[in-house]
Amino acid sequence: MQDFTGQVAFITGGASGAGLGQAKVFGRAGCKVVIADIRQDAVDQALATLRGEGIECHGIQLDITDRAAYAAAADEVEHVFGQAPTLLFNTAGVNNFGPIEKTTYGDFDWLIGVNLGGVVNGMVTFVPRMIASGKPCHVVTVASLGGFTGSALAGPYSAAKAAVINLMEGYAQGLEKYDIGVSVVCPANIKSNIAEATLTRSAQYGDSGYVEGPEAIASLHSIYQHGMEPEVLAAHIMQGIRDKALYIIPYPETKDMLAAHFARIVDAIPALETDPDGAKQRTDALMAWAQGGAKVFTPGA
Template sequence: MKDFKGKTAVITGAGNGFGAEFAKECAAREMKLVLADIDLADLQKTKELVAGMGAEVVAVVTDVSIYEEVEKLAKTAVDTFGSVDLLFNNAGVVVPGPIWEIPAKDFDWIMSVNVNGIFYGLRAFIPIMLKQDTPCHIVNTASVAGLLSTPGMVAYHTSKHASVSLSETTYLSLQAQNSKIKMSVFCPGFVQTDLHHSDRHRPERFAITPEEPYFQSASYKAGLERARHVIETGIPIDSIGMSVFTAIEDEKFYILTHPQYHPIIGKRVKTILEGENPSINF
């Protein structure tokens, strides 16, 4: 996809971080925008920003972990602008801690957003794109955590490995029927986003229970601090939008941001092929 002017982009998790950056890049390319986020205040800020850039834009408060809300988002996009040409399945959250300590509710939350949220987006929007039979593109936000494994972030790694596989298999399925839909999976390393503040985006059914011991534990507090540190010391976010759009134009499937992780990804593949056991020693 190389022609963006006048086309329609849908972005989930548009209230901040990558979603807001993607929205700005879309507006700069004179695209029409359908923005979605679970947080109304954040969503409104991005809407006002891109409207100030001259973009036609609608905003829809959306919990991507609920399929009916994603269906509503898709209907709004088509009803408002008539088509969907570019989809960013971008909403995501993080939960720290070892698997034997985190509450089951937290695991359900991260999987429902990071995996189900992408599945729901694909399920709701691909039929629209197939019916259009025009050049379209889908970008699923995963993480370099979906291409390698480290201790301490079990739920996050699990969700991101799943989102990478979901992206790959969907892409292959679209190829098998000669679809005009192209795809990318965005696998960034540490970038200065708002991801470490995920807890403020919890819907009521996944709310933190104060009496739950885990949320008072050293593991939880250490996980939050580590997340804060690596994100706040990550690379600046202002170059991300341009690099992702370059990948879209080049029809590049894997979009990575940190070359220093390439040897670690390669070592994981080598470990598998040589029948070795995983090790914390990179």
């Protein structure tokens, strides 16, 4: 996708931070923008900002963990703009920091439910509609640099983002034949209000094992204030879409860290010493199955 004029963009977490940055940058490029966010007051404020720039936009209050609400939002987009989105931005995310050994079930359910489950809901809701439209489309999912490594202080968040990266790799393989591109964005730090994410945590998730409250939020704000400007990140995303890039990681300062991390993984694989033909057969069989080239054994068949 090279021209964004007239494209319909659906952006979760679109009322602030990275999502609002995407709404501004892609709206200025001619997209019709739908911002979805759990906070109605933030949606209203963002719509006023976007319309002040002359951007055609629509807002929907949406909890991305609510599948029925997601389906209703998709129907609303088609009613308002007459078509399914051609650009899907899975941007909404939440985080909280604390010792992994103190993580509660509620912490896991909330952090993984939003950061992974919300992405799953977006894909299952919109991908069939994108395919049915027959139009070239693109999916952008915001993961995190933290998805490449584990974290003793952000364990559930990093695990969810790792799954998101893996999931987008799979969708990229599966959707290419439909002319639907897929990109996964892995930021190191963004200037956003994710520090206030705990304020949107539902009581249904129970107690957290982490420290919460104004002091914790202020501490996180002190970190995120140094992040990349959302509109700068959105410009990198736009270029990534044009380049058909699967990975968008506009943080060159992280390159050595990632290289060292993956080098440790590769170095853990022993050198091939015996039975090279057998090893090749094992690998070939596995790859053939993964690519759908081998018959799956069915008991009784």
